[in-house]
Structure formats: C-alpha cells, structure tokens
Amino acid sequence: MINGISINYYLLLSTVLFIIGAVGVMARRNSIIIFMCIELMLNAVNLLLVAFSTLHNDAAGQVFVFFIMAVAAAEVAVGLAILSMIYRNVKSIDTDLLSNLKN
Amino acid sequence: MIKLIALVPLFPLIGFLINGFVGKKISKGLSGGIASGAILASFIVSVLAFIELQGSSQKENVISVFSWINSGTLQIPFQFLYDPLSSLFLLIITGIGFLIHIYSIGYMHDDEGFSRFFTYLNLFVFFMLLLVLGNNYLITFVGWEGVGLCSYLLIGFWYKNTAYNNAAKKAFIMNRIGDLGFLLGIILIFVTFGSISYTEVFDKAGTVSTSTITAIALLLFIGAMGKSAQLPLYTWLPDAMAGPTPVSALIHAATMVTAGIFMVVRSNVFYSISEVASQTVAIVGVLTALFAATIGLLQNDIKKILAYSTVSQLGLMFLGLGVGAFSSSVFHVTTHAFFKALLFLGAGSVIHAMGGEQDIRKMGGLSGKIKITFITMLLGTIAISGLPPFSGFFSKDEILAHTYEHSKTLWLLGMITSILTGFYMFRMLFIVFFGKFRGTHAQEHHLHESPPSMTFPLIVLAALSVIGGVLGLPEFWGLPNWMHHNLEPIIKIKNPSILSHETEWTLMALAVASAGAVIFFAYTLFMKHKVLPVEKESQLKPWQKVIYNKYYVDEFYDMIIRKPLDAISTTFYKFLDLQVIDGIVNGVGTAVKSIGSLVRLTQQGNIGFYVISMVMGIVFIVLLTFLVK
Numbered sequence: 001m002i003n004g005i006s007i008n009y010y011l012l013l014s015t016v017l018f019i020i021g022a023v024g025v026m027a028r029r030n031s032i033i034i035f036m037c038i039e040l041m042l043n044a045v046n047l048l049l050v051a052f053s054t055l056h057n058d059a060a061g062q063v064f065v066f067f068i069m070a071v072a073a074a075e076v077a078v079g080l081a082i083l084s085m086i087y088r089n090v091k092s093i094d095t096d097l098l099s100n101l102k103n
Numbered sequence: 104m105i106k107l108i109a110l111v112p113l114f115p116l117i118g119f120l121i122n123g124f125v126g127k128k129i130s131k132g133l134s135g136g137i138a139s140g141a142i143l144a145s146f147i148v149s150v151l152a153f154i155e156l157q158g159s160s161q162k163e164n165v166i167s168v169f170s171w172i173n174s175g176t177l178q179i180p181f182q183f184l185y186d187p188l189s190s191l192f193l194l195i196i197t198g199i200g201f202l203i204h205i206y207s208i209g210y211m212h213d214d215e216g217f218s219r220f221f222t223y224l225n226l227f228v229f230f231m232l233l234l235v236l237g238n239n240y241l242i243t244f245v246g247w248e249g250v251g252l253c254s255y256l257l258i259g260f261w262y263k264n265t266a267y268n269n270a271a272k273k274a275f276i277m278n279r280i281g282d283l284g285f286l287l288g289i290i291l292i293f294v295t296f297g298s299i300s301y302t303e304v305f306d307k308a309g310t311v312s313t314s315t316i317t318a319i320a321l322l323l324f325i326g327a328m329g330k331s332a333q334l335p336l337y338t339w340l341p342d343a344m345a346g347p348t349p350v351s352a353l354i355h356a357a358t359m360v361t362a363g364i365f366m367v368v369r370s371n372v373f374y375s376i377s378e379v380a381s382q383t384v385a386i387v388g389v390l391t392a393l394f395a396a397t398i399g400l401l402q403n404d405i406k407k408i409l410a411y412s413t414v415s416q417l418g419l420m421f422l423g424l425g426v427g428a429f430s431s432s433v434f435h436v437t438t439h440a441f442f443k444a445l446l447f448l449g450a451g452s453v454i455h456a457m458g459g460e461q462d463i464r465k466m467g468g469l470s471g472k473i474k475i476t477f478i479t480m481l482l483g484t485i486a487i488s489g490l491p492p493f494s495g496f497f498s499k500d501e502i503l504a505h506t507y508e509h510s511k512t513l514w515l516l517g518m519i520t521s522i523l524t525g526f527y528m529f530r531m532l533f534i535v536f537f538g539k540f541r542g543t544h545a546q547e548h549h550l551h552e553s554p555p556s557m558t559f560p561l562i563v564l565a566a567l568s569v570i571g572g573v574l575g576l577p578e579f580w581g582l583p584n585w586m587h588h589n590l591e592p593i594i595k596i597k598n599p600s601i602l603s604h605e606t607e608w609t610l611m612a613l614a615v616a617s618a619g620a621v622i623f624f625a626y627t628l629f630m631k632h633k634v635l636p637v638e639k640e641s642q643l644k645p646w647q648k649v650i651y652n653k654y655y656v657d658e659f660y661d662m663i664i665r666k667p668l669d670a671i672s673t674t675f676y677k678f679l680d681l682q683v684i685d686g687i688v689n690g691v692g693t694a695v696k697s698i699g700s701l702v703r704l705t706q707q708g709n710i711g712f713y714v715i716s717m718v719m720g721i722v723f724i725v726l727l728t729f730l731v732k
Contacts, residue, residue: 022718025714026711026714026715026718027711029711034710095709095710095711096709096710096711098708098710
C-alpha cells in the first residue's frame, strides 16, 4: 500500500500508459507523435520504478528515475534537432516518406 | 686443438652468413675469398687437431658444445665426437672442399649468381661437417638433411632451366625416401637403447637381440641407399649433374654421397652383429657397382660417364662394408675423393674450354690444347682404373681381397666392375683427348687452358691421386697400412684377414693384368681403329640401346610409381576436390545467399513495420517464457 492505494493500481496505470505509447509508436506516422509516444513509454516505466521504490523503501529506484529523466531530456534535445533537420530536407515529418536508404 | 673442434663447422657457418647477407654488395673476389678463407681456416684447424689426435693415446674425444634437447627421458646434448674416423672425414671435406672453392672462383667467374653459389657451398660444408662430427644420430641426421637441402639448391642452381629444377626435385624426393628409412632407424635405436648417442648405443649393442639389430641396420642402410645412390634409389645422381661442375665434384663425388658409407662405418657394430644386414649391403653394393658400370659404357655426356662411375665406385665401397672391410672402404672413400674430384674438375675444365659443350662426340684431340687438364685427367683415369702404384689400385685391391675371402661370386662381380671401369674411363679419355677435333670452328677457336685458379686444384688433386695409396699400403708386402691401424679403435668387432699371402699376390696380379688388358683393348678400339660413339640412337644394336637408355629404369619408375600416383591424384582431384570439397564450400555460400534474398524482403524502410515486428518479438518472447514455465 502506498498512501492507501494498492500497488496494483500503479501497475495497471503504468501498463495502460505503456501500451498507449507502444500502440502510438506502431500506428502513427507523424514523427512528433511517435516521439511523444516514446516519452510516454519511458514515463510509464518511470512511474513503475518510483512506485516500487516507495513500496520497498529503497531509494535506488528513484535515483534511477532521475537518471532516466536526465537522459530523456538529452535525448529529446537530439531527437527534436533531428526532426527539424528532416523537416527542412523533406518538408514533411511523415515517417513513411523516409525510405531513401531502402534500395 | 681437439677441444676447439667446434671451430671447424663454425667457420663455414660464418662464411655462409656473411655471403648470404652481404654477398651481393661486395665484390666477387671478396665474396669468393671469404668463402674459401672460411674453408681454409677449417682445414687448418682440422690438420692441427689431426696431428694432436695422432700423438694422443685417447682416440675417442667427446666435446660437449651445449645442451640441446631436454624433454623427460629424452636427453640429447649437442656433442661432437672426434675420433680417427671423423678426423679423416674432416680432412677430406675441408681439404678437397677448399680446393674446389678455389676452382669455383675461376669456374663461376662470369656467373651472375656468384655469391649465391658460395653461400650454398659454405652452407653445404657446414652441414657436412656437422654430419661427420655429431656424437649422436640426431646431429648426424640434421647434417644429413642439411646436405640434402644444399644438394637440392645447388643442382637447381641455374633455376631458370626447367630440366635442372626437375633434376633438383628428383634428387630431393629420392633422398626423402631414404631419409624416412634413416629416421625410422633412429627411432628404433632410441626405443631399443633409450639413447641415440654413439658412444652409449655401441656399448650396449651386444645386449640386444640380433633381429632388432638387423632391423636397425637395414633401416639405416635404406638411408644410406638414398644418400649414396645405391640400387634402387640411384637414379637421382646422374641427373644431379645438372648442377655446376664444382658441385658435382664436391657434393656428388667426393663428400655428400659418401655420407652413407660414413654412417655405415660409424654404425659398424650393427653390421658386424647382423649377418643378414651385412649380406644385404654387400649384394646391393656389388649389383649397383656392376649395373652402373655397364650403363657407363655407352654414355656420351662427359659428366654422365663420371656420374655412373661414381655410383659404381660407391657400390664397390658398400661391397667392402658388406664383407666387413670397413677400413678398406674408408680408404676407398679417401682415394675416390681424390681422383673423382680430380676427374670432375678436369671435366669442368674441358667443358670450360669447349664453351659449355658436354658431349664427348663433339670433342676430340684436346690433349695438345689443354695440356695441364689432359695430364691431370690422365693420372686420375689411371688411378680409378686400378693400375699400380696409383691410389685407386691399393684401395680397390683391398676391397676385392676382402670380398674374395668372403664370397667368390661377389669377388667375380666386383672384378668385372673393376674391368668395366677401366674400359669406360679410358674410352672417355681417348675420345675426348685424341683423334680429330669434332666440334664447330668457333669452339676450336675458343679452346684454351683454364686459369690458374682452376689448374692449381687439378695439380694438387692429381698429386694426391698418384701418391694417395701410401695411406693404406698392403700389409702382406710388409709395409704399414696406416689406414687400417688408424681406424682400428672405431671398428668394434674385428674381422682379420685369413687369406694366405700367395692368394693375395695372385689376386693382385690378376687385378693388374685384367686392368692392363682392358686398357690395351680400349686403346686398340679407340686409338688404333678410331671407333667413335654413333651419332644417332637408331644406329645402336638392340642390347646397346637398352644400356644407352640406362635399362629404362627411369621409364620403369615412371610407369610403376609416377603414373599410378598421377592417376590416383587426378581421380581424387576430380571427385574429392571438385565434387565434395568444392560442393560443400559452394553449397554453404549458395544457402546463405538464398536465405539472405528471402529475409531481405522484410527490409523495406517502413519504421512502423519495424516497430511492430519488434513489439511482436518482445511479446512473443514474454509469452514464451510464461508458457515454457
């Protein structure tokens, strides 16, 4: 129990968030949306980490989450930069158009 | 000086290294000078050590150089054995080696591979010295293989000629067959005695069963057959004449080919114990002697005649070994080294004068043009034919006398060989040096005596061929036989002569009379009636054709060994190589390619598809872990 809420709810929420993210990545073609979905998946995992960290009274999970957030921030910076470059080159952010290396 | 005997092989090794690394950068004179100087230094050390050994009462000197192989029970120190036998061989190798080095400076003067030649020659001398100096079979074997290698390198010295390369390969491969026997013999010795050191093995030889000794002796003799060109492994030696003439003189007449005899003499205790082995040696020896002598009768290449003569003389030496006359055989090795080296060098001088011509049918009347060569070769020919008081007479007579007390049949065959030798040698001499010149005008104009560097060794060797007999004067003349007494310490089981003096006198008179008669016969045939070798093979009588073609032995080997081997190899190549091995290799390639072209279909550049496959994969793995549990 964390603050009167069962761990199961945390698990459920995290799973739902993760699946929404995964489906988003699979289904959508807009790069920005895919990007946001990836963030969603990351944070679903973060949520799980903090939940168990509190449950077990172990700070390691929270430390780990800080790391993930820091790395995610860096990743966002790089990812957005790539996206803007893609947009400048192909005037679109549709991932299906990005198949120049195919053959 | 005996303590410093390691210097003897060291000098040629240094000469080899210098010539091998910087030979091309220094002048020809310096290159030849270093090589000859190294051998001269070895010769001087050998002479000093020899004198010391003669004055000393201790005849067997073991000199440890370093510890060589230490592995469990196998302890092989690198030791030299300096005794009367090795001291004599050292003198022959370095003495004649030095003369031939000097000769080569003149003979090879215009050759572009001058320094390479001396590099090989020095390396050869080094290995040969190792062979005779080693105190165990392994060092001898190292030398044995080394001289084989140098022989290969020097036969194929003019490597641009395919025929010469083939001759080199033939020599090497033929020798390998013998070497295998030698190696097996060494292994058997180690298994039997637990040691391969000469001093230890010979002391224990009496304690082992005779059949083991016979096996060892026969295996060692197979090695000797290869190296010393005995039936059936002799065919490489006549072909080895492809090498430069000094090489034929040094390696294929005076030293390397006598390695087999050296090894048998070294291991004499085995052959004294085993009746079967010594009989085999004697029979192989006499058959080789007779066989090669008959081939020599009708050869037209001056070097080929000498080559068959060498094979024949080596056969005689083995005959001597087989009947237990070890010191007589060593005596014949010595005198043979003198006169055969002389004859080869003389032949080289003739070839030099003729501008490379080796066919005696193109020569004739050379006696007036190249006097020194003629006189020295005449002396050598008389020596090999066995006329007294030349060296060959004494050594050959000793062998034949010992053979007579052993077996009359072998003696008769040896006698016939000796008569044939006189005939073909004088045939060569008369055809080359007398009659009319039969070469071209350009050759006649070119005729000249060789430079002093070539005639000097001829003169020295001629002198040795004439007086060499004093080393082993017949005892029944009441004269000292130095050779016999000198070698006595190394002959473990004595085999004293039982012939009466009358018989010995008769045999000797018979030998001289027959030699004289056959020389007179050759004289009437080639000088009076001016018989010349026919120009074309078709003019020969059928039996002559067989001899002229060397009894078709090469063709026979070709048919029973090379052709089947070729056929088997071709079958293996077509089936195993092309079908099986290539099939597997190509099959793997084709399979990878076709699977690749299938899997490639999924690589379409659609990110969504990749992600879906990835997620499906993860889900699949997760499900799998649950299901398997």
